[in-house]
Amino acid sequence: MCLAIPAKVTELSGDDMAVVALEGVKKKISTALVEDLEVGDYVLVHVGYALHKVSPEEAARTLKMMAEAGVLQEELEEITGGAQ
């Protein structure tokens, strides 16, 4: 539960919420903790909240490492599973 996954912001709504795309999965998350977000930015998503912005390069590195370590799939399942 300590991990955070980088994801790309694809939609922003006014109520501090955004839609992010993650390996083909779409997820609604809260952006209440970050400022000045724009569509196309990458954010680190932790327990349903964007924690901060990251560069596209950092996002790519992190995703690749998580895939190699075999934790990406688990995290994705956690994000899409659980109570909706």
Added chain:
Amino acid sequence: MKYVAEYRDKDLAKSVASAIQREAKPGRTYNIMEFCGGHTHAIFRYGVQNLMPENVHFVHGPGCPVCVLPVRRLDDAVEIAERHNVILCTYGDMMRVPGTKQRSLIRAKADGADIRMVYSTLDALKIARDNPEREVVFFAIGFETTTPPTAVAIKQAEEEGLKNFSVFCNHVLTPSAIGHILQSPEVRELGTVQIDGFLGPSHVSSVIGFEPYEYFAEEFQKPVVIAGFEPLDVMQSTLMLIRQINEGRHEVENEYTRVVTREGNLKAQALVSDIFELRTSFEWRGLGPVPYSALQIRENYADFDAERRFEVSPKQSREVKSCECPAILRGVKKPTDCKLFGTVCTPDNPMGSCMVSSEGACAAYWTYGRYRDKTARQQKEAAA
């Protein structure tokens, strides 16, 4: 050097490894504590220890929030769920942690308590909205990365006038725990855990910044390097620590500049301090009571505090006898020193918290350790 082949950037990993080999002085040992469970995981997964010279050791610290929650608080959560007929929501990692008499949330759920696993506090809020006639309690655990999302949920519940939502708060603070480890008698008197430097947490620091660690570096004269999660980050940070130790410096250096700044996420910090205040003391599994190491909900938001809303009865909480989690969390013992490791206690049937979450030292040893030991043996045999 088998594991280097698995690294994405082989050449870089090799050159960092050989710099460490060159610079670690043969006459002394370097004991480096990684605080964060993410680092523990990376060290095991990629066999980073195998790339280190014999005198550089990683000591696994208490950096997993599930592992450090004392049994008492878990027993309290079970009681809130069972006795007060609430919907108790929590993160998945908490479900299998054994409480007193091996009772876990998952067992309580099997026995009929309404316990639901959520991915986010947003899900817990939704459950509260959808069930206005029921009390919904979010069992909150975690370090500084998970605290801001809890703060947002409380704020949101207040704004919406959600009367049936409350939080059982168990959020803990990393810098106080590090300070406590440095002051604990094991370190000061017995000398059983000599710690020469710290790999500082990465995502926690992205929220609180690295400024809070400057106090430690100064006060305890120990170097801290804020390290990213990649195996290469861990190696590079270890090299930076070795250099500081060799030069007798004790500063906070930031290897993870890609994400971490000195001041951190100010918006998140402001929200957290609006909702929470310090507890004078909180018990950590393995460390005992640690002063000013956890948060509680402020008086202004008392309506959302499950601890005020629901009585819990005084009880005798007990960890499984002979589980060595407390010693492991202080870095005094290794999982393999525990009699139950790998026999009675496995990830499928955990006896202690360190075996539950993949960031716990026992789970990491179980998943990667045996493999590593076997490979080391085979390499030795092949060389003989």
